[in-house]
Amino acid sequence: MTAPLSIASWNINSVRFRMEIVERFLREISPDILCLQETKVVNEDFPHAPFRALGYNHIAINGQRMHHGVAILSRVPLVEDDRLDWQANGEARHIGVRLENGLRLENVYIPAGGDVPDREVNPKFGQKLDFLERMTRWSEGLASIPTLLVGDFNVAPLESDVWSHKALLDVVSHTPIEIEALARLQAANDWVDLGRHFAPAPERLFTWWSYRAKDWAASDRGRRLDHMWASRDVAAKATGHKVFEHCRSWLKPSDHIPILTEFAL
Template sequence: MRKAKTAAARKPIRVATWNINSVRLRRPLLAELVRALDPDVLCLQETKCPDELFPMEDLRAFGFPHVAHRGMKGYNGVAVLSRLPFEVRHDDPDWCGKGDCRHLGVDLDAPGGPIELHNFYVPAGGDVPDRDANPKFAHKLDFVSEAAAWNAARGPARRSVLVGDLNIAPLEHDVWSHRQMLDVVSHTPVEVEALGRWQRAGAWHDALRYFVPADRKLYTWWSYRARDWEASDRGRRLDHVWVSGDLAGGLVRHEVLKAARGWERASDHVPVMVEIAP
């Protein structure tokens, strides 16, 4: 593992991201996550909960006094839980004009100055990797294209972190078999190219691959369809943490909580955490 530069007198913050796959169903598992990772900021995706039913007080009881959420009944939904104060960003785009609760941005009151934090849940894209035959795949490509154009218009990210379930595994060793996955949604060349344009548009640094070289396998998701997910280990890296160039030098460590996939009533995604000295 590569060691990042240390920054004297800068208190590191721990930023975690997890596709929880229903915040009400898996609310008890948050206690396990907090014990294991002790995050300062926790970003959730696929909360599947309308705002009026969001379990605000229960989540604050896990040690997060600052909570923001955007949700809808049955699917999608994002939330940010934080020990650090923040302000919600209200002027960020409504992606593809759908109002479908896939993004929440906040400005964190962090050591060293504010940090712009973006929590994304990119559309999965269905099963058929064809824009014309599959509207869900077209939506996914349009969403990522809009995000790239937005980042390009804003210029390189500054004191920023972008996390979430981006539903694309871009690198060869982000999937269990590059060859067999090339025509499977999440690893097709058109998706990988689109994600690369987004990353380049914001001059984002892939924080997980800062610590884990690109020639090593790295997964954050294992399908429910696998009879024995651990034995088959046919995973994909769908969950990401990107940081701006001015924060990349402060990366301290990372953790992919693979054990969470074995929790009772687990999500098919596992939590990912990056520690940064900002």
């Protein structure tokens, strides 16, 4: 007999500053597990109490003051956790856990990469590419492990993942070199892109809109930067995928929205 399991992911852009909308999302949607990126808080200051009050008693965190940071909040037990440093610089960008059913859940915040898509003049871009390369090597060792990889990948790979393919070809997050690096990562474990599994291209599918737009919905200059990838065995048990665009209009919103996949595991 299979049991339903729902897993959400959200770059919250400061969990303490946006605690009100995180609590609202958990009350209204009630996922079994919520993975957060860009929590921007050291571990000792992480707000455990509000999550436990909502039934999320199992918490795994990897924090950093003012920058980065990832967390997994769960109603179901987490058996083990680890933290990998794919940027090799100590930044808090990964937290991985294993569930009692054997599923590995890996939550990652891939570097944005700065503004110039050239590693020679912009070291941040090189760090992003190196991060993706290290993740690719890691993925090659996951062949027999049921795994779900979620998070803010900071890459919108498909033409229909951005508001204008032509306008963004030279903009970091949609450049050919990043897309090729992400494709190598995907191929390394034959990952299934669950967003596009349930909403095939060329359907419009965005998860991020800049704060710079006066009216984000009217301009709709979005990008799909947030992803959920599953190993083939896990993807076969996925029953639905949702994006929550309306959360972008909530009070003090993140520039990202939550995404969620439901499974029969």
